[in-house]
Amino acid sequence: MNILIMVILAFIFDFLLGDPHSWPHPVKAMGHLIAYLTKKFNRSNYSTKRKKWFGALTWLITVGGSGLITYILMRFAAINYYLYMIVGTYLCYTCLSMRQLAIEAEKIMKSLQQNNLNKARQQVGMIVGRDTNQLSAEEVTKATIETVAENTSDGVIAPLFFLVIGGPVLGIMYKAINTLDSMIGYQNEKFRAFGEVSARIDDIANYVPARITWLLLIISSWLLRDDTREAIAVGERDCEKHLSPNSAFSEAVVAGALHLQLGGPHYYFGELVKKPYIGNDHLVIAANWHLKRTITMLYLTSFLGLCGFELIRFLIVWK
Numbered sequence: 001m002n003i004l005i006m007v008i009l010a011f012i013f014d015f016l017l018g019d020p021h022s023w024p025h026p027v028k029a030m031g032h033l034i035a036y037l038t039k040k041f042n043r044s045n046y047s048t049k050r051k052k053w054f055g056a057l058t059w060l061i062t063v064g065g066s067g068l069i070t071y072i073l074m075r076f077a078a079i080n081y082y083l084y085m086i087v088g089t090y091l092c093y094t095c096l097s098m099r100q101l102a103i104e105a106e107k108i109m110k111s112l113q114q115n116n117l118n119k120a121r122q123q124v125g126m127i128v129g130r131d132t133n134q135l136s137a138e139e140v141t142k143a144t145i146e147t148v149a150e151n152t153s154d155g156v157i158a159p160l161f162f163l164v165i166g167g168p169v170l171g172i173m174y175k176a177i178n179t180l181d182s183m184i185g186y187q188n189e190k191f192r193a194f195g196e197v198s199a200r201i202d203d204i205a206n207y208v209p210a211r212i213t214w215l216l217l218i219i220s221s222w223l224l225r226d227d228t229r230e231a232i233a234v235g236e237r238d239c240e241k242h243l244s245p246n247s248a249f250s251e252a253v254v255a256g257a258l259h260l261q262l263g264g265p266h267y268y269f270g271e272l273v274k275k276p277y278i279g280n281d282h283l284v285i286a287a288n289w290h291l292k293r294t295i296t297m298l299y300l301t302s303f304l305g306l307c308g309f310e311l312i313r314f315l316i317v318w319k
Contacts, residue, residue, distance in 0.1 A: 001317060003167045004310055006085065007160065010092035011306050018099035026066065026094050026172055030179045033062055038184055042194040051193035059180055059197045066176040070169045091168035095175050097155035098302045101127075101148060102295045108144050109291045112137055129186065141291060146262050148294045149217075149254040150247050154178055156302045157216065158209035164309040177205050203245050210246035213301065214239065214253055216308075220300040221257035226293070231257035234279050241276040248278055254297060255279025258290055 019025065041054035070091060077087040104127050111120035120140045125132040127147050135143065158178070163171035181202035184195035214235060222228040234256025235249070241263065242248035248263070255262045255278050263278040 002085065002088070003164065004313055004317070006088045006092045006167065007163050008306070008310065009089045010096060010163070011098075011160075011302075013089070013093045014096040014099050016099070018103050019094075019097060026070075026091070027175055027179055030062060030066060030176050031183065033065070034058065034180060034183050037061065038194070042184070042191070048193045052196055055184070055194040056197040058184070058194075059177075059201065062180055063173055063176040067169055067173040070172040074168060088168050092163050092171055095159040095163055095168075095171040097151065097159075098298065101151050101155055102298060105144050105148050105291055105295055108140065109288060112140065113288060129182070142260070142262055144291060145254065145258075145260065145294045146251055148291075148298055149250045149262075152217065152298050152301050153210050153213035153246065153250045154206060156298070157213045157305045158206055160302075160305050160309050161209045161212065162205075164313045174205060177202050206246040210249040212305070214249040216301045216304045217250055217253040217257070217297060219304060220297050221253065223300060224257075224293070224296065226257040227259060228257065230259065230280075238276075238278045241278050243275060252278050254294060257297070258293055260290065 037058040041058055077084040108120050108123045117137055121132045121135055124140050124143050128143050159171055159174060162174040180198035184191045185199035218231050221231040231253045235253040238252040239249045251262050261277050261279040261281040263275050
């Protein structure tokens with residue numbers, strides 16, 4: 001029951017507070033560690049095989065270390081019930097990024113409304129991995145929608161899934177897996193070998209959550225009275241049209257529900273990466289409405305995920 005309470009409180013805190021930049025956050029520490037290990041191990045003069053081994057070692061140090069430190073913290077906090085709940089709730093809270101994702105999307109939407117394209121490009125560059133300095137207003141909007149859709153799974157449903165299964169320890173380990181993928185899991189010359197292990201394990205970790213998100217987004221589109229038929233049709237047709245085996249599941253449903261065409265080729269670190277289009281090319285995108293609707297879908301899907309996971313955990317524990 002403690003985990004159930006921790007996750008509910010964490011969800012509420014995330015909804016109310018987002019992610020204040022000045023607060024201590026495990027992902028910041030993970031990022032510094034990954035950056036240090038990357039600088040040390042991913043050297044241009046190393047062979048491909050050596051880079052792969054060092055990439056695996058980086059994964060082991062980051063994920064294993066994150067899990068071990070969290071376990072030790074929770075064991076130490078267990079000396080007092082209230083301390084245990086406070087520490088556990090805070091660690092669970094740091095695993096969720098629903099509100100902060102919405103905040104970042106709202107900032108971009110505001111900049112576009114003010115016709116400040118350069119600022120919008122800079123803002124979207126903070127939450128996507130692609131090059132953004134040449135994006136049009138429509139491309140900035142699409143990039144934001146894609147990120148919100150994809151991170152509905154990676155930033156909310158997947159963390160909830162692992163938190164409900166294994167509490168703060170498993171939740172933090174998932175965040176380490178996801179952070180590794182976001183930092184070194186790129187399919188380019190610099191990271192292809194070094195980040196291979198991180199990218200593949202992230203694909204495995206997100207396999208089930210991505211498909212749960214697919215279903216929850218369809219339910220959300222029905223509750224919001226969007227085009228659920230098209231959400232299902234495009235969701236089934238385009239769910240695997242992505243270099244990642246998971247990312248297109250959420251993007252395809254959002255594209256169908258909102259009559260959008262997402263995806264397509266993008267530049268990453270100056271290198272063109274060809275991606276298939278997701279969805280049907282129905283209309284010119286309306287930045288304000290489509291962004292607001294995607295954020296609403298994020299909130300509703302997250303709430304449905306929380307209720308579903310908590311109910312299943314409660315029934316199992318209660319039995």
